[in-house]
Amino acid sequence: MNSSVLYIARRFGFYLIAAFAALTLNFIIPRLMPGDPASIIFARFKGKLKPEAIDAMRESFGLTNDPIFFQYISYLKSILKGDLGTSIAYFPAPVSEIIGGGLVWTIFLAGTSMIIAFLIGTTLGIIIAWNRTGKLDTILPPTLAFFGAFPYFWLAMVFLYLFGFSLNWFPIGRAYGNEISPGYNLPFFISTLYHAFLPALTLVFVSLGGWMLSMRNTMISTLGSDYITFAHAKGISSRSIMLRYAARNAILPNLTGFGMALGFMLSGALLTEMIFSYPGQGFLLLQAVQTQDYPLMQGIFMTITLAVLGANWLVDIAILFFDPRTRK
Amino acid sequence: MNKPVIKIENLTVDYITEENPIKAVHDVTFEIFSGEIFGLVGESGSGKSTVVQAMMRILPPPALISNGKVIINDKDILTSSDSDIVGFRWKQISIVMQSALNALNPVLSVREQIQDVLKTHKNLIGIDADKRAKELLSLVEIDHDRLDSFPHQLSGGMKQRIVIAIALAIMPPIIIMDEPTTALDVIVEREIIAKVIDLRKKLGLTILFITHDLNLLLEFADRLAIMKNGKIVELDTVENIYAGGKHHYTKKLIGSIPSASGKRQKGLLSKPNSLNLSKSPILEVRNLKKVFQSPGFFNKNKLVAVNDISFKVHKGEIVGIVGESGSGKSTVAKLVTRLIRPSEGFIYLNGENKKVAESRDVPLQYRKDVQMVFQDPFGSLNSIHTVYHHLSRPLFRHRLKNKEEMLSYIIDLLEKVGLTPGEKFAEKFPHEMSGGERQRVAIARALSLEPKIVVADEPTSMLDVSIRMEVLEIFAKMRIKSNLTVLFITHDLASARYLADRIIVLKDGSIIEENDSEKLIQNPKENYTKQLIRAASPGWLSELTN
Numbered sequence: 124m125n126s127s128v129l130y131i132a133r134r135f136g137f138y139l140i141a142a143f144a145a146l147t148l149n150f151i152i153p154r155l156m157p158g159d160p161a162s163i164i165f166a167r168f169k170g171k172l173k174p175e176a177i178d179a180m181r182e183s184f185g186l187t188n189d190p191i192f193f194q195y196i197s198y199l200k201s202i203l204k205g206d207l208g209t210s211i212a213y214f215p216a217p218v219s220e221i222i223g224g225g226l227v228w229t230i231f232l233a234g235t236s237m238i239i240a241f242l243i244g245t246t247l248g249i250i251i252a253w254n255r256t257g258k259l260d261t262i263l264p265p266t267l268a269f270f271g272a273f274p275y276f277w278l279a280m281v282f283l284y285l286f287g288f289s290l291n292w293f294p295i296g297r298a299y300g301n302e303i304s305p306g307y308n309l310p311f312f313i314s315t316l317y318h319a320f321l322p323a324l325t326l327v328f329v330s331l332g333g334w335m336l337s338m339r340n341t342m343i344s345t346l347g348s349d350y351i352t353f354a355h356a357k358g359i360s361s362r363s364i365m366l367r368y369a370a371r372n373a374i375l376p377n378l379t380g381f382g383m384a385l386g387f388m389l390s391g392a393l394l395t396e397m398i399f400s401y402p403g404q405g406f407l408l409l410q411a412v413q414t415q416d417y418p419l420m421q422g423i424f425m426t427i428t429l430a431v432l433g434a435n436w437l438v439d440i441a442i443l444f445f446d447p448r449t450r451k
Numbered sequence: 452m453n454k455p456v457i458k459i460e461n462l463t464v465d466y467i468t469e470e471n472p473i474k475a476v477h478d479v480t481f482e483i484f485s486g487e488i489f490g491l492v493g494e495s496g497s498g499k500s501t502v503v504q505a506m507m508r509i510l511p512p513p514a515l516i517s518n519g520k521v522i523i524n525d526k527d528i529l530t531s532s533d534s535d536i537v538g539f540r541w542k543q544i545s546i547v548m549q550s551a552l553n554a555l556n557p558v559l560s561v562r563e564q565i566q567d568v569l570k571t572h573k574n575l576i577g578i579d580a581d582k583r584a585k586e587l588l589s590l591v592e593i594d595h596d597r598l599d600s601f602p603h604q605l606s607g608g609m610k611q612r613i614v615i616a617i618a619l620a621i622m623p624p625i626i627i628m629d630e631p632t633t634a635l636d637v638i639v640e641r642e643i644i645a646k647v648i649d650l651r652k653k654l655g656l657t658i659l660f661i662t663h664d665l666n667l668l669l670e671f672a673d674r675l676a677i678m679k680n681g682k683i684v685e686l687d688t689v690e691n692i693y694a695g696g697k698h699h700y701t702k703k704l705i706g707s708i709p710s711a712s713g714k715r716q717k718g719l720l721s722k723p724n725s726l727n728l729s730k731s732p733i734l735e736v737r738n739l740k741k742v743f744q745s746p747g748f749f750n751k752n753k754l755v756a757v758n759d760i761s762f763k764v765h766k767g768e769i770v771g772i773v774g775e776s777g778s779g780k781s782t783v784a785k786l787v788t789r790l791i792r793p794s795e796g797f798i799y800l801n802g803e804n805k806k807v808a809e810s811r812d813v814p815l816q817y818r819k820d821v822q823m824v825f826q827d828p829f830g831s832l833n834s835i836h837t838v839y840h841h842l843s844r845p846l847f848r849h850r851l852k853n854k855e856e857m858l859s860y861i862i863d864l865l866e867k868v869g870l871t872p873g874e875k876f877a878e879k880f881p882h883e884m885s886g887g888e889r890q891r892v893a894i895a896r897a898l899s900l901e902p903k904i905v906v907a908d909e910p911t912s913m914l915d916v917s918i919r920m921e922v923l924e925i926f927a928k929m930r931i932k933s934n935l936t937v938l939f940i941t942h943d944l945a946s947a948r949y950l951a952d953r954i955i956v957l958k959d960g961s962i963i964e965e966n967d968s969e970k971l972i973q974n975p976k977e978n979y980t981k982q983l984i985r986a987a988s989p990g991w992l993s994e995l996t997n
Contacts, residue, residue: 347511349553355509356548357568357617358540367567371558447558447601 127443127450134439138432145428150198153417154191207425208418212410218422221407226426228298229403232319233392234385236326241381244331248338248377249370255343264339267332279325279398286321293321296400322399326392330384334377342373375446382438383431455482456625456657457506462519464501464510464681475501475514477681483659485624488651490668490689491661492704493678494915495886499661502678503629505529507546508536523625541572545618546627547611554614555602561613562598568620587616591646608639615647622654629661636775636942637986644671645992663916666708669693670992677701700917707920709945710988731802732763733936734787734821734904739796741782756782758960759796764904767934769926771951771968773944773983779960780940784908787938788823789813801903819849822897826909828889832881838865838892839877842899849900861899868895868925887918894925904936911946923950945987948972956980 165177189197201207207218251260270278287295299305299314345351346369354364393405400406404423411419443449462479465472476498483489493499504510506521508528521528523543531539548554555564565584569575575583585595591612602610611631618626628647632640648671651658662668668675669689676686677700685698695702741757757779764770774780785791787798800820825831832841842861846852852860862873868891870876881889890910897905907926911919927950929935941947947954947968954971956964956979964977975981 349548350556352504352509352511353546353548353554353614354556354567356507356540356546357571358537358542359567359571360537363567363571367559368556372556375558445558447560448603450601 130443130450131440134436138436142429142432145432146199146202146425147195149421149425149428150195153421202425207422210416210419212414212416212419218418221419222404222422222426225402225404225407228401229388229392229396229405231315232298232322232395232401232403233326233388235319236323237330237381237384237388239323240327240330241334241377241384243327244334245338245374245377247331248335249342249365249373251335252339252342252346252373253365253369255346260339264332264336267335271329271332273329275325275329276394276398278329279322279395282321282325283398294318298402318401322395322401326395334380337380338373338377341376342369345369345373348372371445375442378442378445379438382435382441385434385438454485456485456524457483457659458520458522459502459506460520460522462502462505462521463517464498464505465515465517467513467515472515472517474681476505479519479678479681479683481676481683481686483625483657485657486655487673488658488660488671490672490675491659491678492663492665492668492675493661494663494917496680497678498681499678500629501681503546503627503659503661506627507540507544541568541621541623543623544625544627545620545623546629547614547618547631548629555610557602560599560601561605564613565598565617565620568617572621583620587620588613590619590650591616607635608643611635611639611643612646615643615650619650619654625657625659627659627661630663631660632667633662633664637944638775638982640667641986641992648992665692665704665916666989670989677704703917707917709920709943709949731765732799733766733801734764734938735761735799735802736763736783736787737761737797737799739783739786739798740794741779741786741791742794755960757786757793760957760960760962762955762962762965764936764938766903766936767930768953769930769937769939769951771939771941771947771954772957773941773947773954774957775942777959778957780942780957781908782960783957784823784906784938784940788821788906789817790823815849819900820903822900822902822905824890824893824897824905824907824910827913828886828893829881829913831893832889834881836880837877838879838881838884841892842877842896845896845900851900864895864899865892867929868892868898869921870895886914887922890914890922891925894922898929898935901933904938906938906940908940909942910939912942919946920949926950943987944972944983956983 162177205219207222210216210218210221213221247259247263251257251263254260283295286292294300294317298318299311300318303311303314305311351364351368354368359368392403393408395401396403396405397409404426407419408423410416411423459482460480462476463474464476466475479498479502481489491499491502501510501514504514505516506523506528510516516529519529523539526539528536528539555561559567562581562584565587566576566580569580569583581598584598588595588597593609593612593616597605597609597613605613615631631647632643635643644667647658650656660668660672665675665677669692672689674686674688675692676683677692677696677698678684679700685692685696685701687696692701692705695705739757739760740755743754743756760783762770772780772783782791786793789798800817839858839861842864843857846857846860858877861877865871865873865876870888870891876884876888876892881892884892890913894907894910897907905926911922914922923946926935926937926939930937937950939947939951944954951968954966954968955962956971956977958979964971964975964980966974966976971980972984975984
C-alpha cells in the first residue's frame, strides 16, 4: 500500500506543476493584451470618476509599475490567499466571491446530472451488452444515438419551450423561486430541485447515450476474453460473471472518461445555463465576456483549469482502487 | 483402464455463416478411459479446441453442435438442461484453457478467483476456503503469500500453475488441458508438465490433453488422436504413433520434429559440405548494449535488455541466436537492423561503422543491405494491399527495378520461395493466404533487395508444426544458391541446430555460450545450455519426474 500512497503523491506533484504552469499562463496572457481593466472601468464611467481613481484601481488590480517579476510574485501570493482581484461588471465585488456563488450551482446542476447519466448509462451498457441482440439492445443504442445527434442547444430549447413555456410544468429560469429566501430549509431545497430538474434532464438525456455505448462496446469485447469463457467453465453464476468478471474490467476506460468529463463539466454546462438562465459558472463566463470583465474571466479560467486537474487526480485515485494493475 | 469415462459419438459442430455452414468438427468419435492421458493433436484450424468447448458446452456463437453425443459418466451433456450443466462444470470436469495466461481475471486477486469456485460448488467460505486455497497453492508449489497477488504480478509459469490449482480446486475426476503451455518458455513448460504428471499419479486423474505439439505428447500420453480439418485421421497408442503411424499426415508430423540431442537425423535440412566463408566478417557487433528506460517523469527503473555482447557473422554463414523470452534476442535483431538505437557499442557492416544515429537517419544503403523477417506473418503484411504491392514497394523505393521489369522479377521471386504459380500469388491479398504462405511472402520481401544479410526473428514460431521445416528450408536453399547470410533468432534450440552453422546462446541479455551447432549440442559447457538441450530432447520427462 505504501507504493500506492507514493503514487498518489507523485501524481499530486505532477498536477501541482501543471497547475503552476496554468497559473503562470493566466498571469501572462492578460498582460499581453492592449489596455488594462482600470482604463476600461474609467472609460465606462465616462468622466464621472476623478483621474486619481484610475491609479487607485490599478493598485487594486495589482497593475503597478513594479518590475514584472515582483508583479508575478504578488500575483501568486494573492492567489494563495484566495484573492482573485475585483470584478469589473460587479464592481467592487471580489471575483472570488462571484465565482464561489456560481460554482455551487454548476456543481449542483452539472455534477449531479453527470453522475446520474454515468450511473444509468453504464448500467444500461452492462445490461444490453450482457443480453446482446436482445430487445433492449436493438432499440436503445440507435434511439439514444439519434437524440445524441441533435445539437444540444436545440434540444434544450425544445425542452424549455415544451415543458417550461407551453405546458408550464417547470420554471423557465433561475435556480430557485423568487419569493424564497436561500437557507437550510425545506421549501428552498424543494425549489432548487424543481428548478434544476429540466436543465438536468436535458444534460442527462444527451450524455446518457455516450456512456451507454462506450460501456456496451468495452463490455462486449471483455465478454469475448478468455477469463470470461474460463469463468463460465468454472460454473460461476451468471450474475457474478456479469458483474465481477466482465463489468469490473469493462468499466475502467469509462472511469477515465468520467474523470475527463467531470473537469469539463464546469465549463461545458455553459449552454445549459445560458438557455435556462441558470446562475452557474457558464452563465458567469458569458456575462464576463459580454462586459469585458477580464478579472472575472481570468478567475473562471483558473477555476476550470484547477477543477480539471483536481478531477483527474481524483480519478487517478479511483482507478488505483479499481484496477490493481496500476498498483505496483 | 476399465470403462470409458468420456464417450464422444459422431460429434459434429458447424459454424453458421451467411452462406453454407462450415464444418469445424466432423463426425468425431473417441473414448477416454478412467485414469488415462488421452492426447488430441492438431494444427491450428483442425477443430481440436472446438471439440473441447463443445464438451463443456461453452461454445461461443455462431458455432452450433449439429449432431452427436458427449457422454460423460453415463450422462449426455448435450441434452442436459442449463442448470444441470452449471452443476456439472468443474464438479465432473474442469479445464485448463488455451492461452491460460489470459484465463485469470486481471482485477481479482488469486485468492478471490480460487474461492469463487469453492464458494460456488462447495459453499466453502471464510477460514475453510482460505485453508483449501493454501492447500491448492502448495499442490502446485506456489508460495502462500501469492494469494493476495493479482495476475499481472505473476510470471507466465506462475499463472499457469494457478490455473491448474483452480482446475484442481474441487478435485474433479477429469481435467481437460487445452494447449496449457503454449505461451511458456521450454524449461518452464517442461516443469509444469512434470508437475501435472506427478499430480495425476497422486490423484488418479483422467486427462484430456490438447496441443499442436505432437512431440510433447509423445513423452507422456497413453493414447493419441490426430485431427486434421475437423476429422480424426488416426487414433492409436503412443507407441504405434511414435513408430510412424499409418496415415501419411501422421508420418509428416513425426518427420517434422527436430531433436536437440543424439545424432543429426538425415533428410530434414541439407547443409553444404563445406562452407564458403569470407575471411573478414560481414557483420560485426562489438560491446553492444541496450538499456530501456521506463516511461514517466520520476521513474528511475531501467531495464538492461542487451548487455555488452560481441559477435561476428561471415558471408554465407547462418548464425542462430537462441534464447528464451526476456533474453534480449529480439532486441539484438532490432539493433542489428538499426530499428532501434544502441545505448553503447558498435555495429560494423562490411567493416564500416556507420555512425550510431536515430533510426530515421540510417542510410538507405544500410536498409537495403540488412533486411528483416518478422515473427508474425499476420501483422507484418498490410491487409489492404496485394502481394505484388508488398514486394514492389521496396524495389521502387530503392530504385532497383523499373515498371517493365517489376512483374517478372516478382514472379520469379515468389517461385523461389515456393509460391507457385507466381502470377497467381502476386495478385492475392494477405487474407487469401495461409500463415505459411504469408510468411513466404515476407521472406520474399526481405530477399527482394538482394540484401547482404537477413535477420529472421522467430520466423516459424507462429506457423503450424508441419510446415515449419519447409519454411526454414527456404533459408537453407537460398544460402546454397546465392551465398545468403542469415541471422536466425529463435527460442527453439532444436530448429537452430538444423538450420544454423553456429549457435549463440543468449540469457538475460548476455552471451552464455557460442559454438558450432553440432559441437554445442554434443558438448555443451554451460549449465543453462545443458538445461535447454535436455528440455528439447526426448526422454526429458522421466528425468524430471524421478
